[in-house]
Structures are given as structure tokens and as C-alpha cells.
Amino acid sequence: MSYVDEVLERVIAKNPAEPEFHQAVKEVLESLRPVIEANEEKYRKEALLERLTEPDRQFKFRVPWVDDKGQVQVNTGYRVQFNNSIGPYKGGLRLHPSVNLGIIKFLGFEQIFKNSLTGLPIGGGKGGSDFDPKGKSDREVMAFCQSFMTELCKYIGADTDVPAGDIGTGAREIGYMFGQYKKIKSVYEGVLTGKGLSYGGSLARTEATGYGLLYLTEEMMKCNGHDMKDKVVCISGSGNVAIYATQKAQQLGAKVVTVSDSTGWVYDSEGIDVALLKEVKEVKRARLTEYAAARPSAEYHEGRGVWSVKCDIALPCATQNELLLEDAKQLVANGCIAVAEGANMPTTLEATEYLQQNKVLFAPGKAANAGGVATSALEMSQNSERLSWTFEEVDGKLKDIMVNIFHNLDDAAKRYGKEGDYVTGANIAGFEKVAEAMIAQGVC
Ligand code: NDP
Ligand code: 2IT
Numbered sequence: 066m067s068y069v070d071e072v073l074e075r076v077i078a079k080n081p082a083e084p085e086f087h088q089a090v091k092e093v094l095e096s097l098r099p100v101i102e103a104n105e106e107k108y109r110k111e112a113l114l115e116r117l118t119e120p121d122r123q124f125k126f127r128v129p130w131v132d133d134k135g136q137v138q139v140n141t142g143y144r145v146q147f148n149n150s151i152g153p154y155k156g157g158l159r160l161h162p163s164v165n166l167g168i169i170k171f172l173g174f175e176q177i178f179k180n181s182l183t184g185l186p187i188g189g190g191k192g193g194s195d196f197d198p199k200g201k202s203d204r205e206v207m208a209f210c211q212s213f214m215t216e217l218c219k220y221i222g223a224d225t226d227v228p229a230g231d232i233g234t235g236a237r238e239i240g241y242m243f244g245q246y247k248k249i250k251s252v253y254e255g256v257l258t259g260k261g262l263s264y265g266g267s268l269a270r271t272e273a274t275g276y277g278l279l280y281l282t283e284e285m286m287k288c289n290g291h292d293m294k295d296k297v298v299c300i301s302g303s304g305n306v307a308i309y310a311t312q313k314a315q316q317l318g319a320k321v322v323t324v325s326d327s328t329g330w331v332y333d334s335e336g337i338d339v340a341l342l343k344e345v346k347e348v349k350r351a352r353l354t355e356y357a358a359a360r361p362s363a364e365y366h367e368g369r370g371v372w373s374v375k376c377d378i379a380l381p382c383a384t385q386n387e388l389l390l391e392d393a394k395q396l397v398a399n400g401c402i403a404v405a406e407g408a409n410m411p412t413t414l415e416a417t418e419y420l421q422q423n424k425v426l427f428a429p430g431k432a433a434n435a436g437g438v439a440t441s442a443l444e445m446s447q448n449s450e451r452l453s454w455t456f457e458e459v460d461g462k463l464k465d466i467m468v469n470i471f472h473n474l475d476d477a478a479k480r481y482g483k484e485g486d487y488v489t490g491a492n493i494a495g496f497e498k499v500a501e502a503m504i505a506q507g508v509c
Contacts, residue, residue, distance in 0.1 A: 275309025277436015
């Protein structure tokens with residue numbers, strides 16, 4: 066049996082009931098086959114893939130907090146420190162009722178390669194909880210965040226492990242967590258990124274994932290003979306990534322006609338009104354029905370359906386496995402040119418394969434959404450030198466990083482005879498640096 070197949074079998078057997086983790090490992094290892102085969106003896110002897118697929122360590126802990134009625138609630142917290150061979154663990158904290166260990170492991174595993182692709186010194190980690198911030202008062206969210214950080218603070222630090230936002234964790238949650246870390250540890254350090262601007266946050270971090278997604282998409286389009294002007298774009302999600310992807314797509318001359326949330330989606334024939342979307346989602350924390358009610362050109366639909374709308378570019382920006390094979394078929398039938406993943410693993414393996422077979426340009430999340438964590442690393446740099454850079458400076462660096470990522474994965478794909486296969490390119494380019502560092506550092 067090939068080394069890749071052996072390790073895949075072992076991962077599935079050792080990590081039962083973690084389908085998202087299996088899916089993420091399968092995608093990476095399958096596309097690394099040419100590199101692994103070229104170095105099989107060495108990598109086997111080093112047990113490189115066994116080490117890469119086993120987290121350095123993982124924490125699971127109780128998070129008790131008191132709700133507004135005086136009732137004690139209990140959630141489960143997680144932090145998986147996956148691989149720190151190229152820098153301190155870095156990755157977000159997801160707060161969503163669906164969170165379990167397998168989901169955090171898939172996200173942490175993806176983060177290793179994503180962070181490597183940024184070219185910055187950051188390792189891979191991820192955390193979160195099954196706490197649902199939706200419908201909770203600010204006080205309840207604060208109570209949860211303080212309890213969560215009371216335990217998490219034992220394992221993190223500015224040079225050890227630096228968490229940030231993800232689904233359900235935005236500026237409010239990061240603020241409460243930072244306050245609690247500082248209170249317990251008595252250290253003022255850049256232990257979290259995505260902080261508010263008044264206490265060490267970086268300009269452009271809020272926009273970074275969505276903006277970065279468009280910088281990479283624009284470069285991919287350009288290198289394949291297309292531009293962004295007047296392109297019709299379908300976006301899913303209506304959170305941090307979706308909002309700023311919409312904004313940048315419009316700045317580049319495209320027209321974004323959809324956004325969605327977990328209950329429904331909006332089609333806006335005039336193009337999404339970003340100011341209204343921000344008001345509904347960032348200020349009121351309301352449902353998309355409120356957007357549709359305030360906008361005559363918008364239709365609201367219950368359930369899923371974003372990928373049925375005819376578009377040139379599709380940008381899934383909500384969550385994992387939200388773009389299925391049937392959606393991929395619909396996109397191809399509608400003449401879609403490009404799909405770029407703002408979310409982590411939003412496209413299933415079958416859907417990705419179908420899109421690639423049908424010549425749709427496909428940018429995987431670990432490359433396309435790396436702008437968020439890259440700008441987090443820029444926030445860490447600013448915290449270390451106790452300075453803050455201008456919006457233009459950070460945004461300029463972000464754009465350079467995203468353009469570089471695209472060319473690195475394009476070159477890696479070409480080196481292995483897989484021109485245009487950006488999934489393979491991203492996995493190879495991300496893996497090479499981590500593998501080299503792991504081998505150089507010996508058995509650890
Ligand atoms: P937010 O919490 O700000 O927004 C998430 C959006 O996705 C909301 O519109 C939410 O709808 C929707 N959503 C979440 N879960 C589901 C679900 N199970 N089914 C349907 N819709 C869902 O998160 P972000 O925008 O930060 O994150 C979106 C994606 O981007 C995630 O995959 C995340 O891992 C990834 N990402 C985020 C980065 C960042 O910097 N924030 C960086 C890189 C990747 P509702 O409000 O109804 O729940
Ligand atoms: O998935 C991701 O890259 C993030 N949620 C951002 C992580 C970070 O450390 O900024």
C-alpha cells in the first residue's frame with residue numbers, strides 16, 4: 066500500500082467519528098501524492114505524515130457561566146495546537162453550536178498549510194466552543210468569554226499560541242477575552258488578534274479576509290485572461306468574510322447579487338447594499354429578512370439556494386460543506402468562470418472535483434482566505450514593535466501577500482505538471498516549507 070493510503074487509513078481508524086477532519090486530511094494527502102512519492106523513503110523513515118496528522122496537543126475543558134436568569138450553563142471549550150514548526154500556533158476561535166473536536170481538528174489542520182502559504186512565521190492551531198452567541202445578551206457573552214479565557218489562558222501567549230476570531234467570534238468577543246487574559250496574567254501582550262483599535266488591534270484586520278479573497282481572485286482571473294469589471298458575483302454568508310468580500314468585489318467593479326445566513330438568502334437585482342448589510346448584521350445583529358424588508362430590489366428566500374443564481378464568480382463565505390455536487394453542477398450549467406473559497410472547506414470533495422473537471426478556476430480556502438490570518442500576523446508584528454501602521458500600509462502588504470500566494474501555488478502546480486490545479490498547488494506550496502522545518506528540527 067502507498068504511504069499516503071496507509072496514513073489515510075490510520076487517520077480514519079485513530080480518529081473515529083470526525084468526518085470533517087478525515088475530509089481535510091484526505092484532500093491534502095491525495096494532492097500531495099506526487100511530492101510524497103518522490104520522497105517516499107525519507108518521509109516514511111521520518112514518519113512525517115503520521116506526525117503531521119497528529120496534533121502537538123489538544124485541550125478540552127468545561128466552560129461554566131451564569132445566564133441572565135441566574136441559571137448556570139455549561140459549554141465545552143477546545144484548543145488544538147496542531148503544529149508549531151514554523152512559528153507560534155495561530156488560528157481562530159469558533160463559537161457555534163456545531164463545534165466539536167473533529168471540526169476544530171479539521172480547521173487546525175488546514176491552518177498549518179494556510180499559515181505556511183502566507184510566508185509569515187506562524188504555526189497552525191484552532192479552538193472554540195459549542196456556545197451559541199446568537200440571541201445572548203452582551204452580559205451573557207461576556208460571562209461565557211471570561212469563563213472560557215479563565216481556562217484557555219493557561220495554554221496561550223504572544224510567543225506560544227495566538228488565537229483570533231472565526232464564526233461567532235468578532236470584536237466584541239475578542240475584547241472580553243483579552244480583558245480576562247490581562248486580568249489573570251497581568252501581562253499586556255498581543256495574545257489575541259482582531260483586537261479593537263484602541264487596545265492593539267490592526268487597521269484593516271476587520272476587512273482582511275474578504276479583501277484578501279478578492280485580491281487573490283482578481284489575480285487568478287487576470288492570469289487566466291479575465292477581469293473583474295461587471296462580473297456577476299454570488300456570495301454566501303453575511304458575516305465578517307462575506308461583508309468585506311462584497312465590499313471589495315464592488316470596489317473592483319463587480320456586481321454582488323446574493324448573500325445568505327443560516328436561515329435563508331437574499332437576491333438583490335441592484336447589487337447588495339453594503340451599508341445596509343452592515344447595519345443589519347454588524348449593528349443590529351438581525352436576520353436577512355430585515356435587509357430584504359428595507360430594500361425594494363431585494364427578494365428573500367427561505368433555506369439554501371444561492372448557487373442556483375446565474376453568476377460569473379461564486380464565493381462561498383459561510384461554513385464547511387455548503388457547496389455540494391448538485392450546486393457545482395448548477396454553477397457549471399450557468400457558465401460560472403471561477404469559485405474562490407472565503408470560508409474553510411465550503412466545497413465538498415466531489416463538488417471541487419466536478420468544478421475542476423469542468424475547467425472552472427478553483428481557489429481553495431487555505432490560499433484564498435489566508436488574508437485574515439496574514440493580517441493577524443501583521444497585527445502581531447505591530448504589537449511586538451509597539452507601533453501601528455496606517456490602513457494603506459497594512460492593506461498594501463495584504464495585497465502583496467495574496468498576489469504572492471497565488472503565484473506560489475500556480476508555480477507549485479506547474480512544477481508537478483498540474484498546471485491550473487490550484488488545490489494541488491496550494492497543498493504542495495504550504496507543505497514544502499513545513500516539511501523542511503519539521504525535518505530540520507529533528508524528531509519532536
Ligand atoms: P461570521 O460568524 O462573521 O459569519 C458566518 C456567516 O456564515 C453568517 O452569515 C452565518 O449565518 C453563516 N453560517 C454559519 N454557519 C452556518 C451554517 N451551518 N449554515 C449556514 N450558514 C452558516 O463568521 P466569518 O465570516 O468570520 O467566517 C465565515 C467563514 O470564513 C468560516 O468558514 C470561517 O472559518 C472562515 N474564515 C474566517 C476568517 C476570519 O478572519 N473571520 C478567516 C478565514 C476564514 P448565521 O448568522 O445565520 O449563523
Ligand atoms: O480561519 C482562519 O484563518 C481564521 N479564522 C483567522 C485566524 C487568525 O488567526 O486570524
